[in-house]
Amino acid sequence: MAFLCDITSHLNVMNLQLQGRGRVxxxxxxxxxxxxxxxxxxxxxxxxxxxxxxxxxxxxxxxxxxxxxxxxxxxxxxxxxxxxxxxxxxxxxxxKSRFELLSNPFAVDVESAPPNLQMELIELQCNDTLKEKYERVGAAEFARFIPDTMPQLRIQAAQTLSMFGSTYLCEQLFSLMKLNKTSHRSRLTDEHLHSILRISSAQSLTPNIDELVQKMRHHQVSGSASDK
Missing domain, CATH: 1.20.58 (Methane Monooxygenase Hydroxylase; Chain G, domain 1)
Structure with a gap:
C-alpha cells in the first residue's frame, strides 16, 4: 500500500503537467x-x-x-x-525528430534533418533576429514568425502543432456541447453549435475590436446610402 501511494503520487504529478490549455x-x-x-x-x-x-x-x-x-x-x-x-x-x-524541430530548431543537427528542410534550417539558424524572437516568445508561438521564405519549415511546424497530444481538448468540447445543447435552447441550430465549438476550441483567440468596429460602421454607412 505504501508503494502504491508513492507511485500514484508520482503519476498524478505527471498527469497534472499534461493537462490544461495551450499544451503542445x-x-x-x-x-x-x-x-x-x-x-x-x-x-x-x-x-x-x-x-x-x-x-x-x-x-x-x-x-x-x-x-x-x-x-x-x-x-x-x-x-x-x-x-x-x-x-x-x-x-x-x-x-522524436519532428518534435525537436518544433521545440528547438536552432539546436537541430542540419545533416541529420530531412533533405527538404536542410537549406531552410541553415538560413534559420544563421538568422540572429529569428533566434532572438524564438528566445523571447517560445517554441509554440515562434512558429507564427517563421517567414514565408521558409515554406517547408512552416508546414512542418503547422503539422506538429495540429497534433492532439491528449484528449483534454476533446473532453472539454464534449462537456461544452452537453452544456449548450439542452432542451431549454431549442432554437440553437447545428450551425450555431459549430460556431460555439470552434471558438471554444481555439487555444488563444483575441478579437480584433478595431476591425469589427470598422466593419459595423461600413455596414451602417452602406445601409444609409441605399435607403437614400
Missing part, C-alpha cells in the same frame, strides 16, 4: 520522456534499497525490519511500468 505535443513528449527517465532512476535506487523518492515506503521501512522490506519486488514493478510506458508511447518516439 512536443511539451507533452518532454514530460513523458522525463518520467520514463525517472522510472529508470527509481528502479536503480530501489534495488539498492534507497527510498529517497518514496516517502511512504521510507516511513514503512523505518517501522519494519529491513530484511522483510521487498525492495527487489518493487524494483521489478517499476521495471514493468517503464516497459509499459515505452510500449504505450512508442508513437511519440517515432516522432
Amino acid at each position: 505535443v512536443s511539451d507533452m513528449y518532454s514530460t513523458v520522456r522525463a518520467f520514463k527517465t525517472k522510472l529508470s532512476l527509481w528502479e536503480t535506487k530501489m534495488r539498492k534499497e534507497n527510498l529517497s523518492h518514496f516517502q511512504s515506503c521510507q516511513t514503512m521501512k523505518e517501522k519494519l525490519s529491513t530484511a522483510v522490506f521487498p525492495s527487489a519486488q518493487f524494483a521489478d514493478k517499476l521495471n514493468i511500468l517503464a516497459a509499459d510506458f515505452r510500449r504505450r508511447f512508442a508513437d511519440f518516439e517515432a516522432q
Whole structure:
C-alpha cells in the first residue's frame, strides 16, 4: 500500500503537467520522456534499497525490519511500468525528430534533418533576429514568425502543432456541447453549435475590436446610402 501511494503520487504529478490549455505535443513528449527517465532512476535506487523518492515506503521501512522490506519486488514493478510506458508511447518516439524541430530548431543537427528542410534550417539558424524572437516568445508561438521564405519549415511546424497530444481538448468540447445543447435552447441550430465549438476550441483567440468596429460602421454607412 505504501508503494502504491508513492507511485500514484508520482503519476498524478505527471498527469497534472499534461493537462490544461495551450499544451503542445512536443511539451507533452518532454514530460513523458522525463518520467520514463525517472522510472529508470527509481528502479536503480530501489534495488539498492534507497527510498529517497518514496516517502511512504521510507516511513514503512523505518517501522519494519529491513530484511522483510521487498525492495527487489518493487524494483521489478517499476521495471514493468517503464516497459509499459515505452510500449504505450512508442508513437511519440517515432516522432522524436519532428518534435525537436518544433521545440528547438536552432539546436537541430542540419545533416541529420530531412533533405527538404536542410537549406531552410541553415538560413534559420544563421538568422540572429529569428533566434532572438524564438528566445523571447517560445517554441509554440515562434512558429507564427517563421517567414514565408521558409515554406517547408512552416508546414512542418503547422503539422506538429495540429497534433492532439491528449484528449483534454476533446473532453472539454464534449462537456461544452452537453452544456449548450439542452432542451431549454431549442432554437440553437447545428450551425450555431459549430460556431460555439470552434471558438471554444481555439487555444488563444483575441478579437480584433478595431476591425469589427470598422466593419459595423461600413455596414451602417452602406445601409444609409441605399435607403437614400
